[in-house]
Amino acid sequence: MIDRTGLLQIDSVNVLARAHLLPVFSRLGPYDVGLLDRASGRAPRRLVEYWAHEASYVPPRTFQLLRWRMERHRERGHWGRELSHEPGLVEAVRDLVARHGPVTARELHAVLGHERGAKEHWGWNWTPAKHALEHLFEIGEVAAAGRNAQFERAYDLTERVLPPDVLAAPVPDEADAVRELVRIAARAHGVGSVRCLADYFRLRTDATARAVNELVEEGTLVPVRVTSWTRAAFVHADARVPRRTAARALLAPFDPLVFERRRLLDLWGMHYRIEIYTPRARRTHGYYVLPFLLGEHLVARVDLKADRRDGVLRVRAAHAEAPDGVPGLVRTGSGGGAAPDAGAAAGTPVLLLPGVYETWRFLEPLAAHLAAAGHPVHVVSTLGINRRPVVETAARAARYLAEQDLSGVVLVAHSKGGLVGKTLMLAAGGARVAGMVAVATPWSGSVYARLFPPGSAVRHFAPRDRQILALARERGVNARIVALAPSWDPHIPGTGELPGALRNVRLAGAGHFRVLGDGDLLAAVGSAVRELGALR
Structure with a gap:
């Protein structure tokens, strides 16, 4: 499955299940969730973490395609202001990871004697040691060797996390890496615009457009026309259109299919937003809402919560999409859809x-x-x-x-x-x-x-x-x-x-x-x- 999707987004929200577990279930059905822990936490690792779409599991070879991004982080010094008050801390943290890794931030705090202060706001409340760890993670000097039961990253030196054959392979330059990332995104999409392909790995649109042109020239991508789209669209040359699809799946808010919201609206007619951080009184559909894919249509959305104490799955809200708003959906007995509003200027473009x-x-x-x-x-x-x-x-x-x-x-x-x-x-x-x-x-x-x-x-x-x-x-x-x-x-x-x-x-x-x-x-x-x- 990961060969098709290219990545799995990670998020700590656990209302239903961890974000990376749900897309696998949507595609494969019931499976051993320990597979992902083993793939990302045991050598030789088949999945590693980095900033891909957001924080994501990617194959080790894709990790190397993101090395140019790590160098950008090194040049920009994202955590420089926080770390400038602690000279020598980054080196000390790197040495401790080398001696004690894999190690969590909490374990590192204990070794260094750093204490987290009282939580004053909703944010992460990071210590200087945590900032140093994240800096080393962003520039690729340390990597996640896995996560524990509390979903904390265990950090280790990158050379001890990546498989030897991946470490031995040459690292591509930025242009080659971006082109390969766009190739992966296109294989995952089916059909997408430059904007869709850029969003998958959070790439610059201009760099993505250049990569798309090169992939079209080599025959990897094929330009296509999508009805009602005014922008260019592309499919991977290996893509196949099935005669029909019998899909029945709930899609998590972090599922790759719903990453790009404009594509979701254009192809499926669903205006979808995550409302986790929206005040309760202003939510439209609920807290943790999953679209429901039936065949090739998104026909409903449900707000779900895993009640772990009682061992039940609670459906806090369920909403059917308006049938006339679902592109291509024909209701039984409708003769092809509802009649247009008699008062409308029919067909006015x-x-x-x-x-x-x-x-x-x-x-x-x-x-x-x-x-x-x-x-x-x-x-x-x-x-x-x-x-x-x-x-x-x-x-x-x-x-x-x-x-x-x-x-x-x-x-x-x-x-x-x-x-x-x-x-x-x-x-x-x-x-x-x-x-x-x-x-x-x-x-x-x-x-x-x-x-x-x-x-x-x-x-x-x-x-x-x-x-x-x-x-x-x-x-x-x-x-x-x-x-x-x-x-x-x-x-x-x-x-x-x-x-x-x-x-x-x-x-x-x-x-x-x-x-x-x-x-x-x-x-x-x-x-x-x-x-x-x-x-x-």
Whole structure:
């Protein structure tokens, strides 16, 4: 199995079972969990720990592919500030590991006479000795020889942890190592974009893109087209598409299949977030929620807890996914799916324009909502608009509309994506663009209003000065402002926080406009899309 997935993420959360145990169960069914302890804790080791996706078990040869990352840690001196107060400590800790290893941090504290102070916050509360150990681990001078029953790492010199044949092999340079890591990620994915492949081992996107191009040239990766994706996608040349799949599996929050949340939404229609650190009152689905894979669809999610005292598995919550939101799912007797909303402008295409990377957190659920309502959803990346001229990005979007032969498109822009949207409306003209729904987009004074071409239509979800609205209408723009709820204003004490990427929007003066409740935002944006589509 590890040859296919390439890694197993490690996490100390033990609500159900340790994170690395669950993906194996999802794929193999019941198994001897001691296999992983033996594979990672006995020589010759078949699994070792390092920072891969996050802290992960990887094969020893993959550990060597990450040597360049260890050198980066050495150059940056991540723990330098903490260790600068303890000259000679790193050398002393290395010597103690050499003499006493494998040794846990707790055992090392006892030898050094270091005591952990009182826990003052939720963090790790590390001692200087622990910082030194982690520094040596990050730069590859010590490695995890295994973990004990308390899930504590036992540290030893790396040359005593890795198998001799791996130590004897030459260490690849960074470019070769990254290309091999991308190859491993592609084999694990089935289908993925550059972003998906980069995320698997937390690689830089530009380095991943170069590796992908090289792997395409050598025939290891094959470019493919995924319906509704505007970005390039790739599959490993050895990938095989089965006629059908009969999978039935719960997927842990740290399962490789759910690593990349945008891919999860695009392929399976599931907007998924880990809510462990979310206050109870603000959780949507529960504390430790696992998606349920049925066949090739994610059809439900459950919040599970292992009650070890009573020896039972407790299901604290169970949620079925909305069938119309699961791509490709046909309900028995439905004739291929639910009928579209009779009031919708059926088939009105939507072009999403994110403002910056983080705004996708808002547009993900919106994309799923619009797709479920029958709108073909397209995305043009606006990343880098802080560095790239807005006109250049808008021109790229206009070329996309022409290449796809799209007309009557409703733009849905978030944050600075609105600047691209306004420029695109001027460049593409009314035949291509029916209007724009702008969410939390800066108005930028009267300049904003004058950018809209006469006769265009816009619905703006953010309270701003009515004088600007009047300026837009003077130009013959069909404009209306729809206010976000003041309960989302983080600047008003006691009103809570704005969800996702809208968190930084200030909602001063929201009382001048119609107010939306928290649960109404997606529906209201969807309604605005239908309205603008129907205006044509």
